[in-house]
Amino acid sequence: MSLVSHDSAAPTPPMLKHWREMKARHRDTILFYRVGDFYEMFNEDAELAAKILDIALTSRGDGVPLAGVPVKAAAEYLRQLVGAGHRVAICEQVEDPKLARGLVRREVVETVTPGAVLQDGWVAASHNNWLVAMQHVGGAAGQRGGGVSRMDLVGLAAVDLSTGEFTLETLSEKELDEALARLAPAELVVSADDTSPLPRFPASSPLTTRREPWEFDADLARDELRRRFGLTSLDGLALAPPDQRKGEATFAWEFKQ
Numbered sequence: 531m532s533l534v535s536h537d538s539a540a541p542t543p544p545m546l547k548h549w550r551e552m553k554a555r556h557r558d559t560i561l562f563y564r565v566g567d568f569y570e571m572f573n574e575d576a577e578l579a580a581k582i583l584d585i586a587l588t589s590r591g592d593g594v595p596l597a598g599v600p601v602k603a604a605a606e607y608l609r610q611l612v613g614a615g616h617r618v619a620i621c622e623q624v625e626d627p628k629l630a631r632g633l634v635r636r637e638v639v640e641t642v643t644p645g646a647v648l649q650d651g652w653v654a655a656s657h658n659n660w661l662v663a664m665q666h667v668g669g670a671a672g673q674r675g676g677g678v679s680r681m682d683l684v685g686l687a688a689v690d691l692s693t694g695e696f697t698l699e700t701l702s703e704k705e706l707d708e709a710l711a712r713l714a715p716a717e718l719v720v721s722a723d724d725t726s727p728l729p730r731f732p733a734s735s736p737l738t739t740r741r742e743p744w745e746f747d748a749d750l751a752r753d754e755l756r757r758r759f760g761l762t763s764l765d766g767l768a769l770a771p772p773d774q775r776k777g778e779a780t781f782a783w784e785f786k787q
Contacts, residue, residue, distance in 0.1 A: 645717025
């Protein structure tokens with residue numbers, strides 16, 4: 531990522547410096563940066579958005595690529611970007627420009643992703659829009675009672691936020707490929723410390739989001755499930771035993787967002 535003037539001796543303007551700081555916090559994300567009545571995009575964001583949205587790609591006087599969309603029409607442009615499999619962060623002006631001293635204060639107020647779409651008409655009614663979280667079960671490898679080893683097991687949770695449907699599964703590595711092909715997720719969530727290779731998809735791969743390891747904690751997940759469903763016990767849900775409970779652990783992240 532570059533955000534410098536073509537004149538290397540020229541200082542970076544304050545607004546672009548702030549954009550760079552926001553972009554560093556939201557990598558692999560298109561940043562909608564509010565400037566007056568427009569959401570502006572710069573550099574690689576501008577080039578990518580111009581191609582997907584079929585809008586004009588211009589440049590600032592210092593040569594930085596620029597593309598923008600009107601705030602009033604932003605919802606439709608967001609729908610197209612998310613539908614194309616991209617994550618978009620909305621960086622809003624959070625103070626009145628007339629009262630600002632210097633640069634108007636801006637903050638990211640919302641991040642929209644393909645698997646967390648709730649707006650009417652953004653998702654085709656003919657199929658589910660699955661947000662899938664998965665994690666490999668840790669522990670010592672080896673055969674246990676003739677079954678698969680713990681290292682061969684993967685916990686998977688899937689939720690369609692537009693319908694409320696969800697599923698929890700504990701799968702072998704071989705079963706995982708079949709499950710993902712069946713679900714065709716819009717977004718895949720994995721732990722930041724999971725070093726296992728990402729699954730291969732027959733068609734285009736979904737957006738992959740990495741989250742902090744603590745968000746996959748099994749005890750946290752079970753507490754979250756009890757709270758969400760108003761249950762004192764999860765016995766009736768027939769979840770996997772404690773040593774194989776990563777399936778519902780992944781579900782904690784999905785449901786609390």
